[in-house]
Amino acid sequence: MTFEDAIRKAIKAYFDGLGPDQLTQAHGKRQKYNKKYFDRVGKANGVEPIGKDVLGIKTKAKS
Amino acid sequence: MAVVQGPIPGENFTSDRKNYPWHRPPQHTDLDTAIEDVYKRLMGDEEVSTGILTMIEMGADISTVTDMIVHQGIGAGKWTPDFALLLAGPVAHIIYLMAKGYGLDPQLGWEPKRTVPTVGFFKQMKKINEASMRSALTGIDIDTEMKLADRQPQGALSLPVDPASKELKGGIGGMSVPTPPPTPPENNGAPT
Numbered sequence: 534m535t536f537e538d539a540i541r542k543a544i545k546a547y548f549d550g551l552g553p554d555q556l557t558q559a560h561g562k563r564q565k566y567n568k569k570y571f572d573r574v575g576k577a578n579g580v581e582p583i584g585k586d587v588l589g590i591k592t593k594a595k596s
Numbered sequence: 597m598a599v600v601q602g603p604i605p606g607e608n609f610t611s612d613r614k615n616y617p618w619h620r621p622p623q624h625t626d627l628d629t630a631i632e633d634v635y636k637r638l639m640g641d642e643e644v645s646t647g648i649l650t651m652i653e654m655g656a657d658i659s660t661v662t663d664m665i666v667h668q669g670i671g672a673g674k675w676t677p678d679f680a681l682l683l684a685g686p687v688a689h690i691i692y693l694m695a696k697g698y699g700l701d702p703q704l705g706w707e708p709k710r711t712v713p714t715v716g717f718f719k720q721m722k723k724i725n726e727a728s729m730r731s732a733l734t735g736i737d738i739d740t741e742m743k744l745a746d747r748q749p750q751g752a753l754s755l756p757v758d759p760a761s762k763e764l765k766g767g768i769g770g771m772s773v774p775t776p777p778p779t780p781p782e783n784n785g786a787p788t
Binding site: 536 | 626627628631632658659660662663666667677680681682684685686688689690692693696697704705706
């Protein structure tokens with residue numbers, strides 16, 4: 534995996550809702566600029582939040 | 597025998613450390629301050645924001661642009677490569693919002709790629725445009741114009757063929773068989 538692939542994977546994970554929990558715990562404070570924050574900023578400016586439909590992530594059907 | 601091209605073990609101790617920014621401790625270890633730094637750089641400098649939006653408009657995806665920005669930060673000693681991975685998501689989101697605010701439809705970097713126009717595509721488009729323009733002027737249908745455009749001689753000294761005269765006269769290469777002048781009708785003893 535190249536660094537570019539790792540960046541792509543990190544972005545994908547971020548938009549999927551994953552955050553750096555370990556880092557947050559280590560610092561002992563909540564991260565201010567997370568996905569929810571930027572979604573709010575986008576909504577205030579008329580940009581729809583990025584959803585799974587935009588990301589092209591297929592959710593597994595529950596059997 | 598192959599000569600070793602790389603540094604010998606321990607060579608790093610022979611040179612002065614802190615030569616490069618990434619040899620020193622990173623500037624940011626807190627994610628929020630690092631995001632603020634990136635945000636200020638992206639939104640504060642008009643040249644930077646214009647450059648990024650132009651890149652996205654030209655078809656670069658967001659992950660590529662993000663990769664470029666975080667790489668630049670690593671090179672400048674602002675954060676470590678591991679930290680860059682944590683930073684990539686928020687930076688990508690900022691760029692996404694910038695692009696959307698500008699009215700662009702950015703690609704995130706993992707969708708199926710759009711068809712990139714090739715040189716052949718643009719040549720064909722040029723040909724179609726020229727043909728449609730000439731078609732509008734001459735009144736000849738565009739298919740005939742396209743065929744004529746393919747046969748058009750190229751080069752500085754080549755003589756352009758007028759498609760209108762070619763089509764109207766017929767014949768090969770715009771040349772037509774000269775038609776004889778109309779002869780007066782013979783008088784076969786008919787009363788005048």
